[in-house]
Each structure stands twice: as C-alpha cells, then as structure tokens.
Amino acid sequence: MSAKSTIGLVGLATMGANLARNIANKGFHISVFNRTTEKTEKFIQDFGKESKDKLHGSKTLKEFVASLETPRKIILLVKAGQPVDDMITELATLLDKNDIIIDCGNSHFKDTERRQNALASQGLNFIGCGISGGEEGALHGPSLMPGGSKAAWEKIRPIFEKVAAKDFAGKPCVIHIGDLGSGHFVKMVHNGIEYAIMQILAESYDILKTIGKFTNPELSKIFAGYNKNSNLKSFLIEITTKIFNKKEDGKFIIDYIKDAAGQKGTGKWTTEIAHDLGIYSPTINVAVDARIVSGDTSGRTMCQQFFTLKTSKTKLSPAAKKKLIKQVEDALELSTILCYEQGLGLIVKADREYKWNLNYAEIIRIWQGGCIIRSTYLKDLAIALGKDQKASGKIFTKIMKNLGGDKQKFWRKLMSLSLENGIPVPAFYATLNYYDSYAKARLPQNLIQAQRDFFGAHGYERTDKEGSFHTEW
Numbered sequence: 001m002s003a004k005s006t007i008g009l010v011g012l013a014t015m016g017a018n019l020a021r022n023i024a025n026k027g028f029h030i031s032v033f034n035r036t037t038e039k040t041e042k043f044i045q046d047f048g049k050e051s052k053d054k055l056h057g058s059k060t061l062k063e064f065v066a067s068l069e070t071p072r073k074i075i076l077l078v079k080a081g082q083p084v085d086d087m088i089t090e091l092a093t094l095l096d097k098n099d100i101i102i103d104c105g106n107s108h109f110k111d112t113e114r115r116q117n118a119l120a121s122q123g124l125n126f127i128g129c130g131i132s133g134g135e136e137g138a139l140h141g142p143s144l145m146p147g148g149s150k151a152a153w154e155k156i157r158p159i160f161e162k163v164a165a166k167d168f169a170g171k172p173c174v175i176h177i178g179d180l181g182s183g184h185f186v187k188m189v190h191n192g193i194e195y196a197i198m199q200i201l202a203e204s205y206d207i208l209k210t211i212g213k214f215t216n217p218e219l220s221k222i223f224a225g226y227n228k229n230s231n232l233k234s235f236l237i238e239i240t241t242k243i244f245n246k247k248e249d250g251k252f253i254i255d256y257i258k259d260a261a262g263q264k265g266t267g268k269w270t271t272e273i274a275h276d277l278g279i280y281s282p283t284i285n286v287a288v289d290a291r292i293v294s295g296d297t298s299g300r301t302m303c304q305q306f307f308t309l310k311t312s313k314t315k316l317s318p319a320a321k322k323k324l325i326k327q328v329e330d331a332l333e334l335s336t337i338l339c340y341e342q343g344l345g346l347i348v349k350a351d352r353e354y355k356w357n358l359n360y361a362e363i364i365r366i367w368q369g370g371c372i373i374r375s376t377y378l379k380d381l382a383i384a385l386g387k388d389q390k391a392s393g394k395i396f397t398k399i400m401k402n403l404g405g406d407k408q409k410f411w412r413k414l415m416s417l418s419l420e421n422g423i424p425v426p427a428f429y430a431t432l433n434y435y436d437s438y439a440k441a442r443l444p445q446n447l448i449q450a451q452r453d454f455f456g457a458h459g460y461e462r463t464d465k466e467g468s469f470h471t472e473w
C-alpha cells in the first residue's frame with residue numbers, strides 16, 4: 001500500500017473485526033493489527049475483498065503506526081484491563097504529538113481518566129469511547145459514546161458519524177459526550193439499564209411460564225404483543241420473541257440453556273458508582289445480584305435440600321390467564337420506564353458531581369439506534385426533551401405521567417401473586433419499592449435515627465423544631 005490509512009484498529013476479536021469491516025465498508029482505508037499475526041492474515045483473507053481493498057493488515061506495531069495518516073487515529077479493542085495499559089505503553093513509544101488513541105473497550109471511566117492524564121503529559125490524546133450494539137451493531141452501526149478532548153473528537157468525527165447507527169430521524173447515534181471519562185461512564189450506565197431491563201424481562205418470563213403455564217410459542221406471541229405497546233417496543237423484546245421460537249433438533253433451545261448468568265464489569269461498576277454518588281438505583285443493583293445468585297450453582301443445590309417453599313400453586317382460568325398477560329405488560333411497562341429513570345438519575349448526578357456539562361437529550365437520542373437498550377420510548381423521551389439540554393425536570397414529568405393509574409394497581413397485584421407462588425421477582429419488586437420509597441411522605445428512618453442516637457449519641461433532627469438533638473434514652 002502506498003497511500004496511508006485514515007485510521008487504524010488494534011484487536012481483531014469479534015467486536016474489533018466487525019468494527020474494522022464497518023469502517024472499511026463506509027469507504028475509509030483502515031490498517032489493522034492483532035497481537036497474534038495469523039488472526040490479522042486470516043481477517044484480511046476473509047474480508048479484504050468485501051471492503052474493496054480498504055483493509056490493510058500489519059505484522060508489527062511499528063509497521064502499523066507507520067501506515068497511518070497523521071495525526072494518527074488508533075482504535076483499541078483489546079481485552080479490558082491490563083492489556084489496554086500494555087498496548088498504550090507500547091503504542092506511546094511509536095506515536096507523535098497530537099496523535100489520538102481511542103479505547104472502544106468496556107473500560108472503567110476512572111481508568112480512562114488516568115490514561116488520559118498520563119498520555120496528555122506526553123502530548124497524546126486519549127478518547128474513551130463506549131460502544132454498544134454487540135457484534136451486529138459493530139458491523140452495521142453501533143451507538144458510540146466518545147468522551148475526552150473535544151478537539152481530538154473533531155478529528156475522528158467524520159469517520160465516527162458515518163460508522164454509527166442512525167436514530168429514528170436518520171441522525172448518527174454518536175455525539176461528543178463530554179470531557180474525560182464521561183463517554184465510558186455513559187456507556188457503563190447504558191449497561192446498567194440493560195442489566196435491569198433484561199432481569200425484568202426474565203422475571204416476566206418466569207411468571208408467565210410458572211403461573212400462566214404458557215408454552216414457548218405462546219410466550220413468543222405474548223412478547224410480540226408487548227412489542228406493539230409504544231412504551232415497550234424495543235430490541236430486547238424483539239429478540240425475546242425470537243428466542244422462544246428457536247428450535248434445534250426439534251427441541252426449543254431455551255429449555256436446555258443453563259440458568260446461570262455471568263456478570264461482567266459494567267453492571268457491578270454501575271452499582272458501585274451509584275453507591276459512591278448516593279443514587280438510589282435498586283433495580284440495577286438487584287439485577288447484578290440476580291445474576292450472581294443464578295451463577296451460585298453449588299449454593300443453590302445445597303439450599304434446595306433444606307429450604308421448603310410454602311407456596312400456593314395458583315391455577316388460572318382462561319380468562320385469568322388473559323388477565324395475567326395484561327398484568328405483566330403493565331408491570332413491565334412501568335418498571336422499564338423506571339429503569340431508564342434510575343439510569344438517567346445516575347447520569348444527572350455524575351454530571352453535576354464531575355462537571356461534565358452533559359447534554360441529556362442528546363444522550364437519550366444516541367441510544368435510539370444501534371444499542372441494546374434501543375426502544376421507541378427513548379424516541380418519545382428525546383422528542384419530549386427537544387432542544388432542552390438540561391431538562392431533567394421534563395424527563396421526570398414525562399416519566400411520572402405514566403405511573404399513576406390502574407397499571408400501578410395491577411403491578412402490585414402481580415407482585416403478591418408472584419410472591420404467593422414462590423417466584424423470585426427481585427427486579428420488579430425493587431422497582432416498585434423505588435417508586436413507593438419516593439412516593440411515601442414519611443419513611444421509617446426516624447426509628448433508625450432514634451436507634452443511632454440511643455447507642456451512639458449520633459443526634460437527630462426533628463420535624464417540629466430546628467437544630468440537632470440528643471436524648472438520654
């Protein structure tokens with residue numbers, strides 16, 4: 001190759017390979033490098049033609065760096081953690097002032113900030129870019145959440161805007177999120193919301209299967225019905241309808257998949273940071289816990305020998321089964337809305353705390369396409385916000401309007417039915433508790449304050465007088 005590539009990418013696992021193909025298919029020359037050279041060679045062999053010779057493989061990092069236009073733009077998609085640091089260290093020795101490294105992996109936003117500071121002292125730019133949409137998104141258009149220097153963003157902007165998914169209005173699902181680690185922070189919260197909604201969908205499945213006795217094809221139809229509700233229509237429900245129908249060797253695959261889910265960093269990080277920032281996001285917390293307990297297979301087997309469930313086995317008439325479908329829909333709708341609300345609450349708090357000056361309406365807009373939590377509700381929310389960048393009050397009003405009516409009553413009934421039947425519904429229940437804790441005029445923490453004062457003389461405030469008080473109990 002004589003002319004230089006517009007951009008480079010390091011790390012040819014599935015996400016990296018698909019993103020490189022996406023960039024090449026959009027007409028940009030891209031150089032690629034992978035630690036294991038055979039992977040690079042196979043990649044070029046498999047996809048060189050598809051990209052009309054816009055993909056260029058390098059055998060060494062030095063050759064790779066030399067093949068790039070300056071200022072160099074290098075996307076990293078290597079394993080999160082130490083490999084990112086190692087690759088940055090190696091690259092930094094080969095780069096020149098003003099070159100740009102873009103970490104598109106799932107890095108912790110604090111690590112991103114540490115790397116930005118370290119590289120800035122060498123005159124290098126570092127962008128932490130969240131990327132959502134899985135393998136398909138990377139190939140056909142992901143939602144991209146870059147954070148870091150605005151000037152560096154302007155240099156990569158034409159490429160990223162072409163590569164990103166499009167929103168409902170055809171605009172690219174990428175903006176400069178803000179300074180420092182804000183891009184990776186927003187991606188982390190996106191994943192936290194994803195954990196919460198997936199857990200709520202799993203609980204809906206459990207209720208419908210265990211109490212409603214619905215078959216897999218019936219479940220597929222029920223979820224397809226939910227996907228017609230404009231507050232629920234989403235990628236996650238769409239794939240759920242497909243999962244229930246999928247057969248292999250005449251068997252429904254879903255019935256043979258082990259019920260142990262893993263949890264990678266981002267869900268846990270979201271709960272840790274929510275606690276650090278003092279933000280109540282119980283659905284995200286219990287969604288992480290639910291994965292942890294599901295994975296504790298030995299603990300579950302042991303407990304099953306001793307724990308006896310004293311539960312009802314509700315038998316439903318055909319009419320009651322129909323009602324159950326509607327109850328689950330209502331609970332799903334309100335809970336999903338409150339999952340978005342918890343995630344957005346976290347973003348608003350972090351924005352104030354870290355002074356990132358985020359544009360909430362635009363963040364919601366770029367989640368409309370490409371990413372895993374994409375849904376029509378986000379479109380409606382973004383429209384409701386309009387150009388008002390800081391409209392957290394408006395978000396709140398729009399969200400709360402949905403929650404006050406009969407749907408809430410059905411949600412409560414569904415919770416008692418689930419508990420009577422011994423079905424764990426931690427996410428549905430935590431979400432209802434979230435609503436109730438904010439709705440209730442007086443919480444019982446007056447007793448906690450009294451106890452703290454009793455054993456530790458911590459003092460308390462009163463409702464009838466100003467000041468701090470202590471009682472000799």
Ligand code: 2AM
Binds near residue numbers: 077
């Ligand atoms: P590999 O193909 O040589 O294993 C996801 O694991 C991607 O990150 C792969 O492309 C992998 O390269 C790369 N990767 C993992 N650890 C790495 C490291 N320490 N240095 C460079 N690349 C690494």
